[in-house]
Amino acid sequence: MRYALVLLLLLLSPAPATAAEIGGFTLSARAAPVSVLLTTDLLPVPAEPQGEVHLSYTQTELGSGPIGRSLASSLWPGAAVGTGLPQLVGFAYPVQANAAHPGGPADESKSGMRAGASASKAESYAGAKQEVPFLLTADGLASSSVSSVSGTEARSSAVSSAQTITLLSGLVVLSGVRFESVAVSDGAKGSGTSTFSVAEFTVLGQKFPVKSPAAPPDGLLKALEPLGVTLTWPTSGTKLEGTGATSTSRGLKLTVDVLALRTKLGLGGILDGIVAPLLPKELVPLLNPLRKMEIIVGDTEAVANASAASPLTPPDVPVPQAPLVPPPADGALSPPSPGTPPVAGVAPPRSPVTPVASARAKPRSLLDFPGVPALLVLTGLGVAAAGAFGMKSFGTFLLGGAPCPSGHPTGVPDLRNG
Template identity: 85%
Template sequence: MRYALVVLLLLLSPVPASAAEIGGFTLTARAAPVSVLLHTDLLPVPAEPQGEVHLSYTQTELGSGPIGRSLASSVWPGAAVGTGLPQLLGFAYPVQANASHPGGPADESKSGMRTTAGASKAESHAGAKQEVPFLLTADGLSSTSTSAVSATEARSVGVTSAQSISLLAGMVVMSGVRFESVAVSDGSKGSGTSTFSIAEFVVLGQKFPVRSPAAPPDGLLKALEPLGITVKWPEAATKLEGTAATSASRGLTLTVDVLALRTKLGLGGILDGVVAPLLPKELVPLLNPLRKMEVIVGDTQAAANASAAAPLTPPDAPAPQAPLVPPPAAGSSPPLGGTPPVAGVSPPKSVTPVASARAKPRSLLSFPGVPALLVVGGLGVAAACAFGMRSFGTFLLGGTPCPSGHPTGVPDLRVKP
């Protein structure tokens, strides 16, 4: 009886309610520590800029299905070249690592690049020392993009960092650079943050510590002006719209007027007055290959959007039905509000509102259509019948003593006589 009581108590205990889960979701993240945009008149490209290069570039995508993709490239020339080469030339851009789900590969690693992609997470990482003679040298360059989904939230993160970035053969040096964008959605609302920090600038040997991320240091713009360099300070913002969130940090933009810089450095007179007369007329434009160059330090973006899983409708919940209203007779006008009921026509019955689709926790005995009292009563009758059969068998086989004094009951057939 003790075991039967324990089993009965377990059956009557309520089932714990499960946590709400994420239904559909869409996640994207990208990060680039340094991007160089080139403006030139030599390339007949009807777009601005005519060329772009993103150093240590990473990107991830994750969506319902699930479908995941991650990309990492030490030198990424943009989507037009990076993904368009197979269609144009028949081979893929080599400086990249890719992973995808479910098609595969699940992960890929190359020098300074690493990618993984699965059903619930896509991640990419890129980092290596970058050097372009005279233009740029970067140490400790790194970026990571991550898109992941769990039972309660969908999250995208883009992070970039650099120990030092040197431009124009050391004329301008930045150190302690870090940008981060985070976007989260739990199916009911979106949230996110976007931050950046730069420790110090050095222009022609003069230091400019960054006291506040809200504005450039005093005197920095004046120090860059003689070099033909203008600065646009970074901007960080988060946009929330319902369950979606988008966070972005548009990095520090340094615009270099190459023609003005050439004049400041005294190279204009040498190239135009000495070298140009020695070259054929068709090659003279090569002396001015660039018109303008933009260097963007720190560029991150993360976007997340998710919806909660739809609750299941209980099978015993009746579907609401509209009351049947007899059609009006020909030539009669429709009844107005407050009109008394017509004789001989029964008014429509009131419809009981359907219970909420989110079912409350209930015990294991609340079977649809079977009352719990009937189940408990059936268990009790079964227990009483079992006890009665046992007592009746004892009475038939071993209930009364033998008049001759022999033992009663069922003999043990396992013992040999």
């Protein structure tokens, strides 16, 4: 009895709702564990920064078509140089791996870089030890970007991480860095998450453990101030709009005032007081090549937008026609035989139509003229009678309306009596 009751409840329970099929979609993801932006007065470029470089950079794009593209670069100089270089010098920027669908290649791998693209997935990975003398050294630096679509979901994710990042020849050290952004769309709504974490800062040998990702550790900003370094704490969030989602983690930014740093390190007096007088006047600006430098750690972004597939409309089914039955010899309509099923699209015959001649049961009146009101007929007859009487009276007045002075008879003579 118990098993029968369970079976009955299973049969009566509604079927689980199924997710809508994905129709059109647009996906993108990008990640950069470390980015360096340079501002200089040597280049006559009105925009800032005048130079940029992204370490272990990855990017993917996937859209309806399907069209996919992925990029991985250990040292990416930005789209202006990395993409526009072939138009300038005739050959592609070499430090990159690319994949595309449907044009190809489907995948490409180089040292520390890997990219792949297909109809349903675009992914890229970059990771290697990076070192720029006197500027930074990064161990365990890596990033990955993935954009994929299935029958019921479109998803993008971007992850960047680093074990240790050493800046300015060891003056500042960051450890345990990880940023992640995920965006998802099922065609009806968007969702996403964005998180970041930094384990510890070390400034001039002093450690500052990060206890909460909401704010920098106490005393960290004051320790960076003598070096001419300004810290902007990272932010993360997800923006929902329609059926799409955009998740971003704006990385931790260290803004370095290069001139102030030179003074703090005691390099200003040496370069400006000793080296500058030995150089030609035209080469002196080269001693101060940078005015400002920005180092961004852990920048990620993921975008997903999809729409549900429209249901397929079945083709129009032709309406079956009733078979043509020849009329009887006498021309009368024969009623359908008993038991004949109705035909779709054909209305059943109604009761016999009464002939027009027999439908007029009421006799017509003498004043009933088709299309002319009786009052108008009577008015016309009255006007005609009045006109005839007037003409007769006028004729009598002209021909016999007064007596003759000689006593002869008046009126029109009777010509028939000769």
